[in-house]
Amino acid sequence: MAVKVVFLHGIGDGDPRAGWLEGLNRGLVQAGHDPIDRADTFAPRYSSILSTEGIGAKMPAPTYRVKDDSAARFEFARRQARIQRDLGLTSTPSGFGAHVLPEAPLNTLQGFAIGNLSAFDLTQVRRYVQNEPLRGAVLRFLMDQDYADEIVLIAHSLGSVIAIDFLDHLPEHVHVRRFITIGSPAASPALHQGSERLLKRFPYARVDDWSNVFNPRDIVTGGRGLASLFPAAQDFAIDIGNLEHGSGAYLGHPGVASLVAQIVYPSKDVALTRSGIAVRLTDSQASVLLMLYYGHAVARNIKNQEVAAKYLGALRLRQDQIIAEIEELATVGQQPLAEELHQLVDGKLPPVPLLWELHEAVGELVVLAFTNAVDPYEIDVEQAPMRAISEVTFAMGFSTDVGSKVLRAIEDVQKSLDRRGGVPWGRVLTAAAGVALLAAGPVGLIAAAPAAAAGAAAITGGLAAFGPGGMVGGLAMLGGLAGAGAAVATSAVTGGGGEAQPALDLKALVLRVSVEYARKLLDLPFDQNLWYQLADTETRTAAQISRFEAFNSPNSPTLTMLREVKDSLTRLMTFVIEQGLAPRAIAAGENYQVDGNEPDRIAIN
Template sequence: MKLIYLHGVGDGDISQGWFKALNKSLAEEGMPTIDSSDVIAPKYSDLLSSMDSEESIPKVTVNGEKSDRSVERAQFVSRQIEAARAVGADPSVRSLGFPLPDFDAPDAALGAIAKAVPGWLFADEIKQIQAYVHRRGLRGAVLTRVLEAIPKRGEIVIVGHSLGSVVTVDVLSRLPRHVSVRRVVTIGSPANSGLFAVSRDELIGNFPYATTNSWLNFFSGQDPVTRGRGLASVFSDVQDFRVDIGVIGHGSTAYLRRKPVARAVGNAFHQSALTPRRTTKVTTALTDDTAALILELHFRYAVREAISDQKLKARFTEATRIKRQDLVAQIREADAAGVPIPRELHQLTEGTTPQVPNYWSTTSIIEQLTILAFSDLTTPFEIDIADCGFKALPIIAEQIGLTRTFGETLADAIRTFNGRMTKLAKPGTNWQKWAIAGAGVAVIAIAPIGLIALAPAGVAGAAAMTGGLAA
């Protein structure tokens, strides 16, 4: 196992302040430190400052044509969930940042950053960034040097800081075929900027899902280079975490002093797990509750499909990933306690999304979908998805073997119902949350016209919606 550190602009952190900060944080966490003999930190600042650095860009080594990319991606997402859980348990870490507009003129924006943080990012370092982006031969020289330093086989953990995170983006799809990445940890990454779109788009098309265990990205609201945002808005499979580095800044030392960042590096370096942890496979029959969990997961994916705004979709995708992460953790806890669980939930822990079971009658599926359409699927992230819950009904209806027309009819009935109830409710009252969250009231939609009535709920504390909508 080797730790690969890819530095940002400047001298390449020749004092190794990043490494000292990492080991200090690991020791404070009671985790084993990392020996310097296991660290590979290629220096390329001389190339960034030279006008003579010219090499061909190394070829991509990922061959997606010979593999099932959709299966590999699903397995990668499952591993991401497990990797993020240990980090996300720290209350000082928030996995969702806030959206900011991209720079209209990225090169000019670098100068604005330099002025905002005087003495930190100097003119020579700005030139290094611009040279890496605009000079193809220099980019090839940097990648060639980095790849020459990486072992030809075995497992590695990559930490990429600042421009080094962009080098990481370029390197991932060009690694030797017998090298697998136990974890990528990027810190202070500017790769969300349009300045690095070429590198980003190239990786998205060639991402090595099968040989990359997980990728966690840490950014700070006080870091002007990240612009207070992560990478999930441009590459949805990255797991973002927002951390507080204390002051306005960008240094690798400031990030690696944060225990969640050190933990992300340390537990990957010291634990062997390229494949997801499996459950015991002790099964039981599907129940109402577990069938509803699977339907809810599929409904979330249908809502995601219904969201047209790409930045909003990225944030909702992130929230859904975290929800799935929590569900998988609960399944594993139950399994470890010896509780038999349905086969479909075992599949979920292995990175496969089980199909929606043929479990409900037409009336019951209307009931389930009506509940989901009115449910707040974004708590506690406060993401406004507007009426995308209604828009998702035709999508999910088609997926579960009904027709798109059926879903559209149900959506129309629910909209009518919602409109009438909103008029009847007192100003400021959110009757949907009141009805669904356990106020002892069930809402009944009768027939396609959406006639409204209120009745006592059948189960105390968990109000249900029942539908008499004709097929």
């Protein structure tokens, strides 16, 4: 076995009978893998150092000396995201656990026993953290051991605290393919009182990923994960029994065993078979590829190289998620894939599909301009989106004049809404207080329904939201904008969601106005019924204001938001009239009001 499994034990005698390996092999066998031979593991024992008074040594210097590991950090984040997708575990504790008494292990529960482990013995953990000579002795002992070039590092309880300390002291030739901490008390504030924080700089170029697994009912962990103190850690909560803390119980869990198996017994990537039949991209799939192309165009147009690298790293996370969904679509859903999707899975960004007529392309471009391709991450990319829209327009087969007029339409609409003027490209466009228009979230390739009884996810093609908000409600309209007549595919605008979601109504309508205005600038047919939808939404928002004014405090957040939305809607209606987007009867009338009985008809005074 090329990769060695290294185990750092907790307090006690150092687990000479390798109970940890027995538990791990139990989990591996249950998952259909071969057990790991003890000869392929290494479990150094440092219990005598911890239990003997007077042993000490000078702290060794860190061996991790990489000056710039930003690229490694981005790749670390991608691997962490993949683990989260594959493992399917939550990071949220549930049920009764020590999280209700986070200081209990080190303070008030000193006489409480957990199997053969007394909580009183956890003073050894604090002693290790706060006694620098002891830490130095343990670290020097570990540094003197013989390690394979590639290891899976598993650390339990006190061993996890030592392992965290050891990561930047490992011999330089050692690369940690996977770091797993189990039952760790390292996040307990009581451990760190009067001492410097462990691991000031995480060695991203040395450690591929870090999964911290905790039992919320394990009193040693305090019922909490490590990410609050160690941002590189990714927490996963598992239920292995009331007050269970044993390493064998942790490693016998199928989720934890699978973490080890992925590295020790890597499965060969199964190439998705090509059907030999020409498969056409669906409209939503084409839109997803267009969004990815736009994201890469944004990255190419970011002048600051550090920001560009950060943006590209976040974009690759998003692209990995889309590829994972494509693979699930092909394997679980048993659906043939278009050649462009095969190219994406193979690591190549396919060219922009030439599927859109000009009036459809306008809708796609406007939505792209309002889309944060790296949602939920927010990165100020300055003018890069403007240049990217021009680049995407050309790639779609249209002249750059089309992109220029789309950008002009967005800028003019934004100026009509924002008293300050100008469009903060690369940041957040606001139409009203608290109503963000950018960061709409990219469009997903597929939507996964809850798992069926057989355990397979039900996969359906369509639009899905990635991240908070996403293309939800008023923004779930990309497909509709691309269709004839620009019918908005949201219940919020067509009458269902206005009472509950005025901000979503506004977002959708800002996009609608931008699209129709861009079409007019390009001498394309545009939808004159847009004005009626604006008027209807304004009327319903005004009704909400009247209802809330009777009971709410004058400056309540809800009333403030509703008034801002109404003001923005009024500005949009004025803009529509001034730009010739309204029906002639509306444009000709000096005064107008919405007929309450028939909201689609206008009475001219």
